[in-house]
């Protein structure tokens with residue numbers, strides 16, 4: 435169904451936007467909300483927008499966690515309650531020392547169609563817009579920085595905030611029925627969850643401008659071609675199982691090595707060069723002479739003359 439024909443837009447957003455035209459300051463928050471709030475700010479008003487859940491399973495033996503957006507009646511739209519849960523889960527994953535990898539997925543036929551528009555309808559003032567934006571910036575930035583190799587397994591639409599969420603993982607894999615759409619400009623806003631910045635770094639300035647300004651649909655083939663997605667999951671495969679198998683090329687090694695590699699890449703993309711180099715050296719020292727290193731060196735003994 436075309437975006438602007440969707441029942442949810444007709445029912446909720448259009449009347450509200452018409453009524454509040456000129457009052458909505460969500461789009462002006464970009465410069466101020468970039469500063470993350472202190473760690474302990476949870477914006478408890480978000481919990482009033484209930485419904486849905488974010489589920490997490492962690493397997494210590496394999497080091498794989500699976501995060502599931504679980505609000506299938508609304509195609510996994512993210513309620514305020516789910517935002518708070520997501521924040522808690524990211525904090526939990528930060529402390530998970532046995533972790534190597536994370537799959538982010540949606541339950542059922544959708545990845546995520548963004549924020550719950552019923553909630554958006556009730557929070558069109560600039561203070562709430564800024565706080566929600568700020569909370570989600572921090573949560574998704576921290577998700578992006580986790581020392582885990584993360585992948586969004588997209589099986590259905592990833593729209594608006596859902597498109598932003600899938601840029602917060604290291605990789606994206608898509609089924610044939612998946613698509614990604616940055617519809618924010620069509621809704622009179624810009625990305626509010628950090629996805630504009632991440633998309634620009636992923637696909638470059640010209641492509642990001644094209645995708646963000648037009649709000650057009652990105653099909654899996656194009657997503658792979660422009661480097662937004664890494665793989666198209668063959669039709670008929672179980673999505674989590676196929677994604678888990680795909681991830682193994684990155685997670686075969688020991689936990690501390692997998693995590694160190696991710697830390698080096700996060701530093702390399704986010705820190706000034708001198709700090710990134712220092713961080714890389716720190717990670718190197720942490721794994722040098724460790725079990726994985728010793729084992730690999732012993733295996734290469736035949737090269738020693």
Ligand SMILES: CC[C@@H](C(=O)O)C(=O)SCCNC(=O)CCNC(=O)[C@H](O)C(C)(C)COP(=O)(O)OP(=O)(O)OC[C@H]1O[C@@H](n2cnc3c(N)ncnc32)[C@H](O)[C@@H]1OP(=O)(O)O
Nearest residue numbers: 435437440442508509511547548549550551591594595626
């Ligand atoms: C600040 C956050 C902001 C951002 O940064 O981008 C946002 O995320 S705003 C949200 C942007 N998202 C959208 O505009 C997507 C809206 N949804 C759709 O366009 C369509 O639902 C769809 C995703 C293309 C799927 O269409 P279709 O397959 O035809 O299903 P339905 O439209 O019938 O949806 C089924 C069911 O789900 C409800 N739904 C869908 N999306 C949302 C949503 N974002 N919030 C709340 N509810 C949503 C929809 O209303 C239907 O419910 P029922 O009518 O009760 O069955």
